[in-house]
Amino acid sequence: MNTIRINEKEYAVNIDKEMPLLWFLRDHVGLTGTKYGCGVAQCGACVVHLDGEAVRSCVTKIKRAVGKRVTTIEGLSEHGDHPLQLAWKDVDVPQCGYCHAGQIMSAAVLLRELPDPTDQDIDDAMTGNICRCGTYSRIRKAIHRAAELQKQKI
Amino acid sequence: MELYQENKKLRPRRIPITLSVIALFLIGIVSAFSDDVSHSADVDAGTGFKEDSLKSVIAFKKVYEVLQSPRCMNCHPKGDIPLQGDQNKLHAMFPKRGADGKGILTMKCANCHQTENTVGLKTPPGSPEWHLPPANMKMVFQGRSPHELAKQLVDPKQNGNKDLKALIAHADDGLVKWGWNPGEGRTLPPISHAEFKEAWITWLTKGAYAPGK
Numbered sequence: 001m002n003t004i005r006i007n008e009k010e011y012a013v014n015i016d017k018e019m020p021l022l023w024f025l026r027d028h029v030g031l032t033g034t035k036y037g038c039g040v041a042q043c044g045a046c047v048v049h050l051d052g053e054a055v056r057s058c059v060t061k062i063k064r065a066v067g068k069r070v071t072t073i074e075g076l077s078e079h080g081d082h083p084l085q086l087a088w089k090d091v092d093v094p095q096c097g098y099c100h101a102g103q104i105m106s107a108a109v110l111l112r113e114l115p116d117p118t119d120q121d122i123d124d125a126m127t128g129n130i131c132r133c134g135t136y137s138r139i140r141k142a143i144h145r146a147a148e149l150q151k152q153k154i
Numbered sequence: 155m156e157l158y159q160e161n162k163k164l165r166p167r168r169i170p171i172t173l174s175v176i177a178l179f180l181i182g183i184v185s186a187f188s189d190d191v192s193h194s195a196d197v198d199a200g201t202g203f204k205e206d207s208l209k210s211v212i213a214f215k216k217v218y219e220v221l222q223s224p225r226c227m228n229c230h231p232k233g234d235i236p237l238q239g240d241q242n243k244l245h246a247m248f249p250k251r252g253a254d255g256k257g258i259l260t261m262k263c264a265n266c267h268q269t270e271n272t273v274g275l276k277t278p279p280g281s282p283e284w285h286l287p288p289a290n291m292k293m294v295f296q297g298r299s300p301h302e303l304a305k306q307l308v309d310p311k312q313n314g315n316k317d318l319k320a321l322i323a324h325a326d327d328g329l330v331k332w333g334w335n336p337g338e339g340r341t342l343p344p345i346s347h348a349e350f351k352e353a354w355i356t357w358l359t360k361g362a363y364a365p366g367k
Contacts, residue, residue: 040272041272054262064268064269110259127247128249128260128265129260
């Protein structure tokens with residue numbers, strides 16, 4: 001049977017494998033934290049982790065995810081206490097909030113790869129996540145804050 | 155009359171001078187087509203192909219036009235950001251090449267580009283192994299003259315360590331062939347893949363001559 005492991009839980013896939021992963025997550029699994037933004041991989045609102053990579057679920061077909069691990073914003077931490085989630089609250093990053101699930105999921109990959117990123121690292125990694133409210137300076141501040149929290153946790 | 159005599163005396167000398175001028179002219183023509191022609195020894199060694207600088211250079215003209223088309227050049231930029239569209243603009247979001255040519259951190263090529271074109275206009279094109287050349291061998295097409303590009307293509311230190319056989323096989327590489335199946339709304343290279351392949355192989359097997367500077 002074809003399955004996808006989403007947030008550490010196995011889900012059977014009994015639908016058209018050409019469907020975008022985003023629709024499966026939202027409409028079939030009920031995980032609506034991941035948002036639909038542009039539908040063409042231009043904005044980053046739909047970023048989830050596929051085997052640890054920050055893929056855009058609006059253009060990633062289910063057939064690519066079968067047999068793999070997917071993590072959504074709901075599964076980033078058990079109690080909403082990932083350093084990024086805490087830092088996002090500390091800095092009060094969101095305005096409308098629509099893009100922030102994608103922002104945080106991208107930032108999580110950045111912090112995993114570069115635990116102490118520079119401003120340039122943050123710009124390079126977050127350049128594909130658009131925020132129409134323009135919260136970029138707070139996003140950068142929160143990523144630095146999360147890096148500190150992550151170090152303290154260790 | 156005196157002048158006529160003098161001219162007559164000069165005539166025997168003119169023949170060798172004229173021949174020399176013709177010879178120099180012919181040498182000029184050949185070198186115009188094959189200036190430093192410099193086909194790489196690594197490429198033609200022991201291949202058994204009969205070289206022909208003129209046919210080689212003529213074939214390369216077609217090859218060059220294809221390699222300078224957006225479908226090829228956009229992923230062979232002079233900088234570390236790929237290009238987009240028929241105007242060769244910098245790729246939206248400015249994704250960076252990365253050491254392996256597959257992007258960095260959250261901005262890996264495959265995070266958006268699938269193994270096939272995404273359906274619809276303005277959607278990410280795709281092919282298995284979508285990538286730029288790696289950082290340690292950028293294989294730049296953008297801004298290269300025909301002479302420079304021809305020399306670069308046959309230099310194993312700049313072409314991904316490819317010998318003649320590997321270069322010929324590269325015409326059928328999946329990412330190369332994607333250029334003729336680029337997805338909705340994208341222009342094709344100026345000639346068909348079959349014509350390109352023929353020109354590519356002709357250029358290589360006739361000596362991989364570089365056009366003049």
